[in-house]
Amino acid sequence: MSLFYLVAFLSILFSLLVIFTKNPVHSVLYLIATFFTFTIHYILLNAQFLAVVNFIVYMGAIMVLFLFVLMLMNLNKDTEPVKSNLIKIIGVIAGGALLVTLVGASKALQTSAVSAGPNSEIGLVENLGKVLFNEFLLPFELSSLLLLSALVGAILLARKDKKTQNG
Numbered sequence: 001m002s003l004f005y006l007v008a009f010l011s012i013l014f015s016l017l018v019i020f021t022k023n024p025v026h027s028v029l030y031l032i033a034t035f036f037t038f039t040i041h042y043i044l045l046n047a048q049f050l051a052v053v054n055f056i057v058y059m060g061a062i063m064v065l066f067l068f069v070l071m072l073m074n075l076n077k078d079t080e081p082v083k084s085n086l087i088k089i090i091g092v093i094a095g096g097a098l099l100v101t102l103v104g105a106s107k108a109l110q111t112s113a114v115s116a117g118p119n120s121e122i123g124l125v126e127n128l129g130k131v132l133f134n135e136f137l138l139p140f141e142l143s144s145l146l147l148l149s150a151l152v153g154a155i156l157l158a159r160k161d162k163k164t165q166n167g
Helices: 002-020 026-045 048-073 084-109 125-134 136-157 164-167
Strands: none
Touching: 002 026, 026 048, 026 136, 048 125
């Protein structure tokens, strides 16, 4: 249980560093560390599939893409627009409303918490595969055809036309 608290502390620490860091590149790197702590939480919760998906998709693809975009944008202090005090006040009010909502939701969860016994079969990739290929085979195959057609469409849009290139 102490590992859970350590990882939870690191999640909160890295999340706060994402928000309060001035350098956007450092902020993205802290966000990657935050997603890594989420992966550890998924492993502790016996949800291996979610851990692998979080690791590959979020940390491996999306966050690296964010990092490349930020590096290519060449953000300077000169190009940043000046925010008025009204915008800052509205941001503080919105953040306070979010904080009140989160505190209320956590109190509601504490009062209605039901303790369930641990089940070692929940979250395994084997069970997900059985459900996916038995009950949801048709939607799974249709989504693969949709992704294939999107891939073909992207290739056709990116391909240069030979007629306009030569003539």
